[in-house]
Amino acid sequence: MRLTSAATELPAPLHPGRYRIAMVCLGNICRSPVAEVVLSARMAEAGLDDVVEVFSAGTADYHIGKGMDPRSARTLTDAGYDATRHRAQQFQDSWHDEVDLILVMDRANLADVTGGVERSRVRLFRDFDPDFPGEEVPDPYYGGDDGFTEVLDMVERTSAHLVELVADVVGR
Incomplete structure (x- = not known):
């Protein structure tokens, strides 16, 4: 199923010829690094890595400088992705003026990133999920391994759709 509503429209690039996407969750060790690795x-x-930069951050400073949760890393590695380069960082307010699209994993992250102010460049990651648009990416941190696999499935499905949309917005 392909989404066609205005909810799937991406903001135009701030700078022609490049597009920056930030993935954001609470601690930047589970959901947002998985989304960063998969979308990258x-x-x-898709041959877009020369014009599209994907990175991730957390709204909290709990894990700055640390690698991703070992369960996230293992889930990514088992699926054939490289999970070794991630280092957690904290979201910066200046990104509102520097990043083309900020994708948050849940509504609490949305409130933290926007401060309650509507911002056209900040959206829920799963606004772009072709099967369940507008849903949150659940935090698997306190659960078992199945939660990490579920997150990966959501991220892969949503990332495939995002690639199509980004290709359109960058003119490829």
């Missing part, structure tokens, strides 16, 4: 890989497969 999909952009490379």
